[in-house]
Amino acid sequence: MYSLIFSEYDVLCLQVRIQTERTYNGIWHCIRETYKAEKAWGFYKGMSLSVSTVSLVSSFSFGAYRNFLYNICRLRYGTSDVKPSKVDISVAGCATGAVRVVLISPTETAKVRMQTQKQSHYSVTASHLSKPKYQGPVHCLRMIAKEEGFGGLYKGCSALLCRDCHSFATYFLTYNILCDWFTPAGKNKPDILTVLISGGSAGVFGWAVATPMDVIKSRMQVDNLGQRKYRGLIHCIRVSVKEEGIRVLFKGLGLNCIRAFPVNMVVFVTYEGVMRLAEHLMK
DSSP: OHHHHHHHHHHHHHHHHHHHOSSOSSHHHHHHHHHHHHTGGGGGTTHHHHHHHHHHHHHHHHHHHHHHHHHHHHHHHSOSSSOOOHHHHHHHHHHHHHHHHHHHHHHHHHHHHHHHSOSOEEETTTTEEEOOSOOSHHHHHHHHHHHHOGGGGGTTHHHHHHHHHHHHHHHHHHHHHHHHHHSOTTOSSOOHHHHHHHHHHHHHHHHHHHHHHHHHHHHHHHOOSTTOOOOSHHHHHHHHHHHHOGGGGGTTHHHHHHHHHHHHHHHHHHHHHHHHHHHHHHO
16 A cells, blocks of 8 residues: 555656646656756655545545435435435535545645745745755644644645545545446345455546646645735636636646556555454454
């Protein structure tokens, strides 16, 4: 699992830079320029925060989804022992995306700031290259809170909310639809191949619908407070589209889909394995 996180993270760094900076002509240009300026370490900035929180965030997300789905079924049908409808799954996924924002917004902000920060910056007062502003993820969080207040940690949360609500609805709905399609009649559990294909595809579809708001979120999070360019979510969309065309909303889409498939294959296999083990132990 963690080896996938490491391989995913260099792709994620490229995706954020492509989304927020206009200096790159494409993926390979971004790779060359990043390596030229910062060597291999440039691809893994802020990684420690993501590695340390990935299990917590994944557990929270799937736990929240199961609880939302359980309560929705109880409210609608009077029992949780029924097959949820597509609407039930979508609503549970949407609610999961909404509550995730409170948990992940600060780490998302720190991650994006770290990934877009160059290795060194020029100090006007000292007239020489000085250390980067953010010395690490925790230092980044402290600096944001100190300079921008608590609200700075939730910068871009409106875009994050829009991103996660509909993307998680799509994510869980796609997984359940594909599992139903590929599972033979008479079987109530998908086999491992079905889980792998359905999980990977769910990740791709989820990120496909999430990418436009992911671009806006990243831009809002790196927006300089002293020279603020965007006044809010709608203004950021309008300015970005006006300056770079509608294609700007799909920057990083290919990278998102490339990393989403293998990562979510593993995520859903783990999820199904844990759920089946829990069911077995509770019998």
